[in-house]
Amino acid sequence: MRTKGIIGLLVVVAIIGAVFYFLSDKFIENTIEELATDMLGAQVEIDNLDFSLAGLSISMDRLQATNPNDTWKNLFETGRLAFDMEVAPLARKKINIKEVTVADIRLGTKRQTDGKLEKPKAAEEPGWFGDATAGLKKQVVEAPVLNLGILKKKVNVDSLLSAFDIQTLRKIDSARKDADATFNNWDKTLAEFRPQEDLAKIAKDIEALKAKKVSNASDLLSAAEKSRGIIATLNALKKDVAAKKKAATSDLRRVSTIFSEVDNWLADDFNSIKAKANIGEFSAQNIGTMLFGEVVVNPVLQWLGYINMGRKYMPIAQKFMASGKVEKPPRFAGQNIKFPLLNNQPEFLLENILVSAATNQDDTSHVLSLSGEMHGITSQPKVYGSPLTFALNADMPGSNSYNVSGELDHTGEEEIDRFRVTATGVRLGNIALPEKPYLPNRIAADTGNITATLGLVGDKLDVKIEFKANPVKFDFADAGPDNSSVFKMTRSVFDSIDELTFVAGISGSANNLSLKISSNIDAILAERIKGVVGESARLARSEIHKKLVQQIAPRKQAALTFVSKNKARITGELDRVEQSIDEQLQVVNTKLKEVEAEINNKKDQGVKDVKDKLKGLFKKKKN
Amino acid sequence: MFVLQFISKFLKVLRSGESPGLIAGGFTMGFLIGLSPFLTLQNVLILFIAILTKINLASLFFAIFIFSFVAFVFDPVFHNLGYYLLAQLDSLYPTWTTIFNMPVAPFTRFNNTVVMGSLLCGLLLAFPVYLFSRSGIVRYRENWAPKFENSKFVKAVKGSTLFKWYIRVRDLEW
Numbered sequence: 001m002r003t004k005g006i007i008g009l010l011v012v013v014a015i016i017g018a019v020f021y022f023l024s025d026k027f028i029e030n031t032i033e034e035l036a037t038d039m040l041g042a043q044v045e046i047d048n049l050d051f052s053l054a055g056l057s058i059s060m061d062r063l064q065a066t067n068p069n070d071t072w073k074n075l076f077e078t079g080r081l082a083f084d085m086e087v088a089p090l091a092r093k094k095i096n097i098k099e100v101t102v103a104d105i106r107l108g109t110k111r112q113t114d115g116k117l118e119k120p121k122a123a124e125e126p127g128w129f130g131d132a133t134a135g136l137k138k139q140v141v142e143a144p145v146l147n148l149g150i151l152k153k154k155v156n157v158d159s160l161l162s163a164f165d166i167q168t169l170r171k172i173d174s175a176r177k178d179a180d181a182t183f184n185n186w187d188k189t190l191a192e193f194r195p196q197e198d199l200a201k202i203a204k205d206i207e208a209l210k211a212k213k214v215s216n217a218s219d220l221l222s223a224a225e226k227s228r229g230i231i232a233t234l235n236a237l238k239k240d241v242a243a244k245k246k247a248a249t250s251d252l253r254r255v256s257t258i259f260s261e262v263d264n265w266l267a268d269d270f271n272s273i274k275a276k277a278n279i280g281e282f283s284a285q286n287i288g289t290m291l292f293g294e295v296v297v298n299p300v301l302q303w304l305g306y307i308n309m310g311r312k313y314m315p316i317a318q319k320f321m322a323s324g325k326v327e328k329p330p331r332f333a334g335q336n337i338k339f340p341l342l343n344n345q346p347e348f349l350l351e352n353i354l355v356s357a358a359t360n361q362d363d364t365s366h367v368l369s370l371s372g373e374m375h376g377i378t379s380q381p382k383v384y385g386s387p388l389t390f391a392l393n394a395d396m397p398g399s400n401s402y403n404v405s406g407e408l409d410h411t412g413e414e415e416i417d418r419f420r421v422t423a424t425g426v427r428l429g430n431i432a433l434p435e436k437p438y439l440p441n442r443i444a445a446d447t448g449n450i451t452a453t454l455g456l457v458g459d460k461l462d463v464k465i466e467f468k469a470n471p472v473k474f475d476f477a478d479a480g481p482d483n484s485s486v487f488k489m490t491r492s493v494f495d496s497i498d499e500l501t502f503v504a505g506i507s508g509s510a511n512n513l514s515l516k517i518s519s520n521i522d523a524i525l526a527e528r529i530k531g532v533v534g535e536s537a538r539l540a541r542s543e544i545h546k547k548l549v550q551q552i553a554p555r556k557q558a559a560l561t562f563v564s565k566n567k568a569r570i571t572g573e574l575d576r577v578e579q580s581i582d583e584q585l586q587v588v589n590t591k592l593k594e595v596e597a598e599i600n601n602k603k604d605q606g607v608k609d610v611k612d613k614l615k616g617l618f619k620k621k622k623n
Numbered sequence: 624m625f626v627l628q629f630i631s632k633f634l635k636v637l638r639s640g641e642s643p644g645l646i647a648g649g650f651t652m653g654f655l656i657g658l659s660p661f662l663t664l665q666n667v668l669i670l671f672i673a674i675l676t677k678i679n680l681a682s683l684f685f686a687i688f689i690f691s692f693v694a695f696v697f698d699p700v701f702h703n704l705g706y707y708l709l710a711q712l713d714s715l716y717p718t719w720t721t722i723f724n725m726p727v728a729p730f731t732r733f734n735n736t737v738v739m740g741s742l743l744c745g746l747l748l749a750f751p752v753y754l755f756s757r758s759g760i761v762r763y764r765e766n767w768a769p770k771f772e773n774s775k776f777v778k779a780v781k782g783s784t785l786f787k788w789y790i791r792v793r794d795l796e797w
Contacts, residue, residue: 005674091726325706331698332660334737337709339716339723 024051028058039309040075042066043115056085066115067108069302074111079104089345097350105357105370128459128510129308133301136506139515140293143286157543161551164273168265168552176559179255183566186248190570193244195237195577199584205230206587234585241581245574252567259563262556266548273544287525288502288517294434296504296517300463303454307417310408314381314388316415346380353377355392370394381410400425400447406454419454426450428469438490440474443500461513463506470499493525641679643764647757649679653686654752658694659701659741664730694741701740708739 029049036044047062059082067075079102086096205226326335353374358367372392378384387409395401406419428445435441448469455462474494502519652673656666673683694701709719722728732738763771771777780786 002675002677005676009671009674088726092729325710328699329702329736331695332737334660334702334705334735334740336732337706337719337734337736339720339734342720342724 020053024053025049029060036065037117039313040065040068042068042071042075042117045115056087056090058083058085064109064111066111071114071116072111074109074115075107077106077109078102089349092345093347094345095348096345099352099354100350101354101356103356105355107370127308129304131459131511132304132461132513135511135513136297136301136515139289139513140297143289143293157540157547160273160277160544161547164269164276166269166548166551167272168262168269168548169555171265172259172262172552172555172559175255175258176562178258179559179563179566182251182255183570186251186570189244190573193240193577195241195581198233198237199580202230202233202584206584231585231589234581238578238581238585241574241578245578248570248574252570255563256567259556259560262552266552270545270548273548274541277540277544287522288504288519289515290436291433291439291521292502292504292517292519293515295431296465296506297515300454300465300506303419304456304461307408307419307456310388310417311410311415313379314377314408314410316382316410316413344383346378346383348377348379349384350377351375368394368396381408382412385411387411387416400427402426414458415456417454417456419452421450421452423448423450430475435477438487439476440494441477442475443469443472444475445469445472445500448500459510461506461508461510463504465504466501467504468499468501472498472500489528490525493521493528497521497524643757643760645677646679646682646760647753649673649682650686650756651749651753652678653683653688654690655742655745655749656683657687657690658697658745659738660732660735663732663738664727665742697741697744698737701744702736703740704743705736705738705740708743709734709736 026049028051029046032049033044033046043066045062045064046060049058049060051058059080061080062078063081064077065075067073081100081102083097083100086098089096329335355370355372355374357370370393372390374388374390376384376386376388378388381387387407389405389407391403391405393401393403401424403422404419406417409416425447426449428443428448431443431445433439433441433443446469448467450465450467452465453463474497476491476494497520500520502517504515504517506513506515508514652669656669659666672678673680708715719734723734728734733742
């Protein structure tokens, strides 16, 4: 044995151990903080993390996660936390934590420092979340503005129309040009197609066939042969004409179809002018989106953000087996061949988080109890085989209660994510509404109930939110754009409402979402708006439509006449050719029948002659 | 400089009275380590054994240095051999699966094609390398050492400015 070697080795091991002992805590703390901060998009801080190599346990005095929407507050803050890691998976660089119990959790606590990230989080890659965000925000932004003031003024229809680029006229011109090109094309085709010459030659052949005297069997066969040749030529010609007629019918139908769209183009123009003049129909649906669009969409996008994060860190597809040989791996790198793990475990697994907390523990009558569980947080759901599930409850006896539950199932081929939220007796306080003319900018509500379900399968979203608040009071920022009768009317509608209920639905693919919101205010307000401004708006709309039709109708009529005339001409030409061929074909067929009849006659006469001759022979022999 | 130091030390070892078996043992262990990517459990174990026993360390490090270059050249051969053993030889599949599921398996990196190929080649050639190097040391001491010391090449090297400078730097009192 080499004594110096043993001592040297022991020294090396001792140095490595000491470095690990002193630096491991900070290293693990920084790593977890960085990872969690990246996931949340705001500072996550850990106080005094302690890693014990002996029991592979980690403990920390505090964990605080900043609220990304208000960086001077924490989303949550915990008291002391401790958990153990499984030893065996660590050999494969896998972190497996059986259970973490969070007994002292506080929500929305104030922070000593701003938890905003110095370097903002990189923009998300385009994907379903980006599509859904853009689509929903667009629908909220494009919700019509209740700009009723314009209706008090007389709408100058002539100046409105002169300033408007009427698309229908452009489209009619363009369609006419297209029709013109189609007709020219057919004129050219018909000019190059000359069946008359062929038909004349055939007619001549037929006349010759009629005039020819048939005296023997050879003449008959020759006539039949000629007839068949003429029929074959005529059939080919007929086939050619039929093909041309079919193509012409298709082209002409297309031209007609384009012009049948004129009324739709006119409707589009009419709607655009109405929107420009702000005299559109105010449907109940519009009012719901106008009032509560932002209030509904923002939390939905927040939930979708959590799902997006879940999908990013818990992806569905995992490939474990090598797909084939890597022909030229980098030198000394080789290729790692994967074999099935008999008791496979994900790279990261936190099996259970148990949360329990209570506020104001001195006064048990006003204690808000918080409890919840989360299971199956893993970086490889397919390996783990079970979805992430969670259920959080918070309630105060005889007062409000909240329940949030859901699952992120990424174990199959497609992600299936579901959230359910139920909140009863929620103290709502003031809810800010977007600033819109004639509409309230805030709702002051006492308590409310919320039920929401969110399902996202692949990129198919289905959200339903039901909200009920009572009593409610609507606040207006000021007297509105003017202290008009319209404003007074809208205000009186909102003043008369004591209870607010609305149902919101979002459905469809992430890139084509449909947002529908209906509230108890919609019908009342729509009715009152119609009552006040309905008649003047109706008159303005009627005049616009009348003038629009007056401008479009002559050009439409001219185009339709042009199409109809040319269509009839081309169809007639083709029909004439077809008819002429049919007539010739009939004549030839008749002649062919005559020739065939003649052949049969001759054949019968020949047989009779032979029989007579044979009879004559037998009679002579008897004599 | 580093290379010269290596060669110089190795030559000194060859001339010294140390047992040829220990020098050849160190050389063989270095051969095994040098041939495969360094960071594997088996390489660390071999190194520990070499440090703890009286195996000649100079010859071990010399062999690691030399055979790392050899391994670089033969890397594609090791990759192909390793791939054949790990992925194409069906009869060994259950064995590899069992080993893969053992707790220490990840540290051996046996499932890497280059590690597997070089390890197999190393193990097959270890004994011949040991025998060959041991007899080579004996022969060198008996026949070649005096000739080599007096060769024009060695004299030229020793007489070179570079070598003299190296010796001066080496013998400096720090």
